[in-house]
Amino acid sequence: MFGILETGYGFWSPIIWIITIIVIGIILYIIWHLGEPAYKKGTEQTKPFLAGMPEPSKEAVTVRADNVYWGFKEALKHYYGPMIKTHSGIINDYISWFVVVLAIVFVIIGGLL
Numbered sequence: 001m002f003g004i005l006e007t008g009y010g011f012w013s014p015i016i017w018i019i020t021i022i023v024i025g026i027i028l029y030i031i032w033h034l035g036e037p038a039y040k041k042g043t044e045q046t047k048p049f050l051a052g053m054p055e056p057s058k059e060a061v062t063v064r065a066d067n068v069y070w071g072f073k074e075a076l077k078h079y080y081g082p083m084i085k086t087h088s089g090i091i092n093d094y095i096s097w098f099v100v101v102l103a104i105v106f107v108i109i110g111g112l113l
Contacts (some may be wrong), residue, residue: 039045047055073080
């Protein structure tokens with residue numbers, strides 16, 4: 001029942017794969033078990049080491065998306081301005097637009113065939 005499956009690219013034996021997964025699992029468990037036993041989650045050990053400097057605030061190290069995409073948004077502001085005004089935030093509007101555009105695409109593709 002569990003024989004060797006011969007394909008055009010070699011063979012595939014489920015028993016070999018099961019044994020391989022079990023052996024890899026045992027090796028991973030041994031590596032995990034040999035880890036540092038003094039590690040305590042949620043203590044000073046989990047904080048990053050910043051060469052003795054105090055930990056900076058989240059705002060100081062976070063780059064806001066407005067700053068990262070400023071050039072992109074500035075170049076396309078003539079597109080984004082009207083688009084922001086048309087967005088209602090209601091998912092039904094977005095789905096109805098998706099269905100209408102998809103129907104138009106199907107009509108165009110159907111006309112080309």
